[in-house]
Amino acid sequence: MGHIQDVSEFAVSLPNSPIGPHRTDLAPEVLGEIDFLTLHSYQDNNARKTINQDLTVPICNQNTENTLDYKSSDKVFRVHVEDENHISLLHELASTRQMDFWKPDSVTQIKPHSTVDFRVKAEDTVSVEDFLGQNGLRYEVLISNLRSMLEAQFDSRVRTTGHSYEKYNNWETIEAWTEQVATENPDLISRSAIGTTFLGNTIYLLKVGKPGSNKPAIFMDCGFHAREWISPAFCQWFVREAVRTYGREIHMTEFLDKLDFYVLPVVNIDGYIYTWTTNRMWRKTRSTNAGTTCTGTDLNRNFDAGWCSIGASNSPCAETYCGSAAESEKETKAVANFIRNHLSSIKAYLTIHSYSQMMLYPYSYAYKLPKNNVELNTLAKGAVKELATLHGTAYTYGPGASTIYPAAGGSDDWAYDQGIKYSFTFELRDKGRYGFVLPESQIQPTCEETMLAIKYVTSYVLEHLY
DSSP: OOOOOSOOOSOOOOTTOOOSTTOOSOOHHHHTTOOSOOEEEEEETTEEEEEEOOOEEEEEETTEEEEEEOOSOOEEEEEEEOSHHHHHHHHHHHHHSOEEEEESSSGGGOOSSEEEEEEEOGGGHHHHHHHHHHTTOOEEEEESOHHHHHHHTOOOOOOOSSOOTTSOOOHHHHHHHHHHHHHHOTTTEEEEEEEEOTTOOEEEEEEESOOOSSOOEEEEEEOSSTTOTHHHHHHHHHHHHHHHHTTTSHHHHHHHHHOEEEEESOSOHHHHHHHHHTOTTOOSOOOBOTTSSOBOOOGGGOSSSSTTSSSOBSOTTSTTBOOSSTTOSHHHHHHHHHHHHTTTTEEEEEEEEESSOEEEESOSSSSOOOTTHHHHHHHHHHHHHHHHHHHOOOOEEEEHHHHTOOOSSOHHHHHHHTTOSEEEEEEESOSSSSGGGOOGGGHHHHHHHHHHHHHHHHHHHHHTOO
């Protein structure tokens, strides 16, 4: 098989997926992509119903399309990379095997003295282990049975069939929640539509704060990458905490009196829906690309900030595809247009991702430091220290390129270059034990500790308005 750089079109179907109450079929748009049926089960309230379905989903291989019959379980490996020779070996492996890079996002972003996490399909695990062993690459298996891990992520004890802050909610549930939370809290929350996705889903934004004129604002978004489910969970949690503690907790009350928060619960709605219906490990958007069957663009490589110059791919089949042009994606344009139209009031930009437990600031598109590097570094250090006070969760922090890896076209760099002085990317839990499949039982502790960091940043911004 030819070189496949970052492919997630080899599907991981979702066992025990609470796609919706009493649902026993797959969505009509999915059926066209399924060739025949594997075991696919999901949980409906307390009862488990099982349907025999075997997913066969297309794989993009540059300009060709193949299919993978996903029957047994994939594995996730972590390889310890010491030098350029190790990097070359992983490039060689990636050219002959389907590898879905979890961290970093692509084989091209591997650096010496780092670790690399990647998923391989079940039938390749033995040959991959042989290759690593024969070449003296130190490795461990982070997830030995991804299928069972997918089942285990739905471990919340909350038994509601509707929206829950302690469960992963599908888009239909989140969409209804955005309307409900605004309707029930009209003096604190208003909902607006800032655009539509490639597939026509409405991109909703919640404005959270007490009404007032000329208030400064903080913009926060979640769900750039579809498989990072803990991210939208945090945006929902933040809104809940704002509503729950306003008038009862001194800091939140001050924040909402003096500031507005623009909260975008899910940016990549099409991709998020796809992770619930078809492929749990999908990352990109669901837009079509001219001249290929490979689908989607990486939204966090699609902003006009050093666009496609480093840490991004111009191949539509790659996980880090930068798009046909900067802001080619409707989702990117919706976010960028809103921020451009509210630049005078937006004082901070916060974008929530997973995983790695990091707090990053510009730049990622180059190994250069922002003008207020010392200030951002000090602010990140304080926020990370505050976050750790609750559960002892350790975060690292620093400029994106040197702290995690170079990546052009990111929203945080773009926002900073628009003049938003306080621009941060959060990479939430964990550090790889579960990776993108963080169990629901970790939603509450993850969100609670992240709230501390967000509130720390908010306090600082309020005291340093510009």
